[in-house]
Amino acid sequence: MLKLPVYLDNNATTPMDPRVLEAMIPYFVEHFGNAASRNHPFGWEAEEAVDYAREQVAKLIGADPKEIIFTSGATEGDNLAIKGVYEMYASKGNHVITATTEHKAVLDTCKHIEKSGGEVTYLQVNSEGLVDLKELEAAIKPTTILVAIMYGNNETGVIQPVKEISTIAKKHGVLFFTDGTQAVGKVPVDVNKDGIDLMAFSAHKMYGPKGVGALYVRRKNPRVKVTAQIDGGGHERAMRSGTLNVPGIVGFGKACELCMQDMESDTLRIQTMRDKLERELLKLEEAYVNGSTQHRLPHVSNISFKYVEGEGLMMGFNKNIAVSSGSACTSASLEPSYVLKALGLGDDLAHSSLRFGLGRFTTDEQIDYTIDKVSTTVLKLREMSPLWEMYKEGVDINAIEWAAH
Amino acid sequence: MAYSDKVIDHYQNPKNVGTLDKSQKNVGTGLVGAPECGDVMRLQIEVDEATGMIKDAKFKTFGCGSAIASSSLATEWLKGKSIDEALTIDNMDIVEELNLPPVKIHCSVLAEDAIKSAINDYRVKNGMEQIKFEESVVH
Numbered sequence: 001m002l003k004l005p006v007y008l009d010n011n012a013t014t015p016m017d018p019r020v021l022e023a024m025i026p027y028f029v030e031h032f033g034n035a036a037s038r039n040h041p042f043g044w045e046a047e048e049a050v051d052y053a054r055e056q057v058a059k060l061i062g063a064d065p066k067e068i069i070f071t072s073g074a075t076e077g078d079n080l081a082i083k084g085v086y087e088m089y090a091s092k093g094n095h096v097i098t099a100t101t102e103h104k105a106v107l108d109t110c111k112h113i114e115k116s117g118g119e120v121t122y123l124q125v126n127s128e129g130l131v132d133l134k135e136l137e138a139a140i141k142p143t144t145i146l147v148a149i150m151y152g153n154n155e156t157g158v159i160q161p162v163k164e165i166s167t168i169a170k171k172h173g174v175l176f177f178t179d180g181t182q183a184v185g186k187v188p189v190d191v192n193k194d195g196i197d198l199m200a201f202s203a204h205k206m207y208g209p210k211g212v213g214a215l216y217v218r219r220k221n222p223r224v225k226v227t228a229q230i231d232g233g234g235h236e237r238a239m240r241s242g243t244l245n246v247p248g249i250v251g252f253g254k255a256c257e258l259c260m261q262d263m264e265s266d267t268l269r270i271q272t273m274r275d276k277l278e279r280e281l282l283k284l285e286e287a288y289v290n291g292s293t294q295h296r297l298p299h300v301s302n303i304s305f306k307y308v309e310g311e312g313l314m315m316g317f318n319k320n321i322a323v324s325s326g327s328a329c330t331s332a333s334l335e336p337s338y339v340l341k342a343l344g345l346g347d348d349l350a351h352s353s354l355r356f357g358l359g360r361f362t363t364d365e366q367i368d369y370t371i372d373k374v375s376t377t378v379l380k381l382r383e384m385s386p387l388w389e390m391y392k393e394g395v396d397i398n399a400i401e402w403a404a405h
Numbered sequence: 406m407a408y409s410d411k412v413i414d415h416y417q418n419p420k421n422v423g424t425l426d427k428s429q430k431n432v433g434t435g436l437v438g439a440p441e442c443g444d445v446m447r448l449q450i451e452v453d454e455a456t457g458m459i460k461d462a463k464f465k466t467f468g469c470g471s472a473i474a475s476s477s478l479a480t481e482w483l484k485g486k487s488i489d490e491a492l493t494i495d496n497m498d499i500v501e502e503l504n505l506p507p508v509k510i511h512c513s514v515l516a517e518d519a520i521k522s523a524i525n526d527y528r529v530k531n532g533m534e535q536i537k538f539e540e541s542v543v544h
Contacts, residue, residue: 307467308467309443309467309469309472310443311443311469311470312416312467312470312472312473315408315413315416315469315470316416327443327469336443346440346441347440347441347442347443348440348441351440351443383422384419384422384465384466384473385445385465385466385467386436386445386446386447386465386466386467387440387445387467388467389465397440402438402440402441402445403437403438
């Protein structure tokens with residue numbers, strides 16, 4: 001049976017798995033203790049729950065529990081990793097390498113360290129959205145202390161060659177940080193096989209609660225340290241003070257356990273649906289997938305429907321289908337997605353894009369419904385589009401001198 | 406951000422979508438906006454040469470729901486007006502009628518520009534002087 005509305009914005013956030021909620025409930029009223037209270041059973045229960053969750057989280061990424069620092073989410077993890085390394089390794093250098101398609105939490109943090117005297121290299125990506133390994137290696141210099149490249153992109157789902165990147169970083173004695181927010185729990189991520197030194201990720205992108213995440217900080221080969229960005233009671237091995245969000249952490253742990261347990265079957269099902277959605281929508285004329293289809297997360301598809309505008313398109317079905325668009329018609333700048341532009345897409349194609357993010361609770365019926373609604377709306381809006389008419393008449397739209405705004 | 410009922414209505418049932426024959430002397434065409442900005446509006450008027458009244462208006466728009474609604478509304482308002490009366494249509498009237506939020510005001514400005522541009526096209530075709538408008542600050 002078709003269940004409406006259809007939620008296909010799982011890159012923004014995922015619904016919480018009911019099994020996660022069930023695990024969390026006892027830790028609000030019943031076991032409400034502070035995990036740092038060492039002298040009574042309330043504290044012990046909380047600490048035990050946190051320890052267990054830490055193991056569940058560590059296991060998902062092949063880490064040691066001691067290497068998990070709980071945070072409020074991936075944005076905090078990105079900040080702690082980049083600013084923390086920048087401050088801790090100041091005597092070694094001040095140069096950070098990242099890429100133009102990173103999340104704002106990484107890019108804005110890099111801007112911050114530039115303001116405080118650091119130097120940042122922003123690597124371009126190719127039309128598939130991938131960084132060039134030769135360019136990366138060439139950008140490394142004696143003052144380089146960190147390479148910060150995301151695992152999977154939030155807009156296109158493109159997966160970077162993480163292992164190759166970490167090998168290059170290691171060869172030059174540079175730390176490697178990756179924002180694993182979109183990838184962890186969706187594809188097998190192993191900090192040792194992938195050579196990751198630091199990794200930020202978040203519970204609410206993998207069917208856990210909002211407001212909790214983790215930063216993985218390697219303890220051996222090499223032992224990595226970060227300067228705390230939040231000072232206080234010395235929680236989380238003094239890297240992140242603040243009373244632990246026990247119910248959130250318990251939920252995060254459960255979410256990780258479920259992702260690990262269900263990854264293979266979830267991926268198979270979700271990818272089959274994603275591929276069907278993509279195949280059917282590409283039957284429309286002038287529809288293009290953005291980013292690599294080979295190196296990509298299994299649940300994401302970013303498609304441009306040329307000659308229709310993304311926000312206008314979403315309006316045709318957004319009461320019943322939730323997706324997001326690379327168009328930024330509502331933002332003050334009117335600038336479309338910088339990620340899509342970095343792939344070399346013109347502004348017009350970026351304005352015409354939709355991101356479909358499938359998830360654990362997406363059904364076949366919902367995908368069929370989405371294919372139908374999106375196709376119908378694209379055709380309807382093209383009938384209304386002056387650009388489509390020009391294209392059909394063979395007018396070269398790029399040759400027109402559009403009024404500059 | 407939720408759309409107003411009027412925007413939704415124009416989006417779902419746009420008025421006067423279509424194309425007039427731009428080679429006709431009594432048809433004025435305005436094409437404004439740019440694909441890079443995410444909005445392109447084409448607005449056309451057909452003028453009754455005997456009376457100077459706009460007897461038909463058509464539009465096609467590439468853009469968000471507010472841009473589609475603004476142009477749809479503009480064509481409705483244009484029909485039955487003389488070309489001089491048509492020039493009095495102000496973008497703020499569109500904003501008010503459609504309840505556009507501040508971030509969507511540029512859609513109404515674009516519709517006003519499209520009206521002026523269509524009228525000027527008609528005037529030039531019919532040996533009249535082009536009217537100079539103050540450069541409107543769109544984006």
